[in-house]
Amino acid sequence: MDLRWSCAGCKLPGMEPPEMINAGDLVLKRWEPEWAPEATAAVRESLPELKPWMPWANDGYDLAASRSYIDRSVESWAAGTEFNYALFTTVGDVIGSIGLMTRVGPGALEIGYWIRTPWAGRGHMTAAVRVLTRVALTLPGIDRVVIRHDAANLASGRVAEKAGFVETERLAVDPTTPAGSGTEILREFKP
Numbered sequence: 001m002d003l004r005w006s007c008a009g010c011k012l013p014g015m016e017p018p019e020m021i022n023a024g025d026l027v028l029k030r031w032e033p034e035w036a037p038e039a040t041a042a043v044r045e046s047l048p049e050l051k052p053w054m055p056w057a058n059d060g061y062d063l064a065a066s067r068s069y070i071d072r073s074v075e076s077w078a079a080g081t082e083f084n085y086a087l088f089t090t091v092g093d094v095i096g097s098i099g100l101m102t103r104v105g106p107g108a109l110e111i112g113y114w115i116r117t118p119w120a121g122r123g124h125m126t127a128a129v130r131v132l133t134r135v136a137l138t139l140p141g142i143d144r145v146v147i148r149h150d151a152a153n154l155a156s157g158r159v160a161e162k163a164g165f166v167e168t169e170r171l172a173v174d175p176t177t178p179a180g181s182g183t184e185i186l187r188e189f190k191p
């Protein structure tokens with residue numbers, strides 16, 4: 001087990017992040033159960049891009065899977081362990097997900113993300129990561145924000161790099177996704 005990721009029950013020490021965040025062309029909103037059908041459509045449409053990298057993305061992904069994800073997001077928000085947001089365009093399309101996780105341990109938050117394929121490559125995730133990083137660093141007790149991605153996941157690495165995250169460590173891991181290379185890169189926001 002990687003002890004750096006063993007903080008399963010770690011809670012945010014102070015105030016929680018806002019439920020809604022404006023990020024230029026996008027709005028981040030805390031996940032709500034009523035968005036499960038739209039989330040299912042977004043994931044299903046993006047499976048070719050998600051399956052290589054996301055352990056939960058598979059051909060059987062359905063409404064029950066989305067509901068379960070959103071239910072867990074509601075619970076973990078209440079527990080103070082994870083803060084997951086749906087990404088919306090200004091006209092109300094659900095185009096992905098981004099979240100803050102406490103699992104890296106005290107004083108730090110980790111950002112995770114995916115985007116709906118038709119909206120990829122337009123700078124949206126970089127913009128969302130930039131804003132969520134700023135928000136994370138305003139939270140009491142938080143002074144580090146990190147991103148972890150497979151070394152072969154060049155798009156994710158590029159998003160992190162563009163948003164100001166520099167590589168601090170490489171970790172040997174057992175791959176948990178089809179394209180996993182066995183090496184993960186840990187990056188930290190360095191303004």
Ligand SMILES: CC(C)(COP(=O)(O)OP(=O)(O)OC[C@H]1O[C@@H](n2cnc3c(N)ncnc32)[C@H](O)[C@@H]1OP(=O)(O)O)[C@@H](O)C(=O)NCCC(=O)NCCS
Pocket residue numbers: 049050053054113114115116119120121122123124125126127148149150153154155156158159
């Ligand atoms: C990673 C991901 C969220 C990027 O979202 P996005 O909105 O397309 O990101 P942006 O448009 O802000 O930036 C993407 C950057 O990656 C680059 N990129 C995309 N695919 C690439 C590839 N195969 N190789 C190298 N660079 C790549 C783009 O050119 C762009 O960089 P640029 O602005 O310098 O040209 C999206 O690809 C995705 O959802 N991937 C699957 C899920 C995933 O891997 N999540 C992260 C797990 S750690």
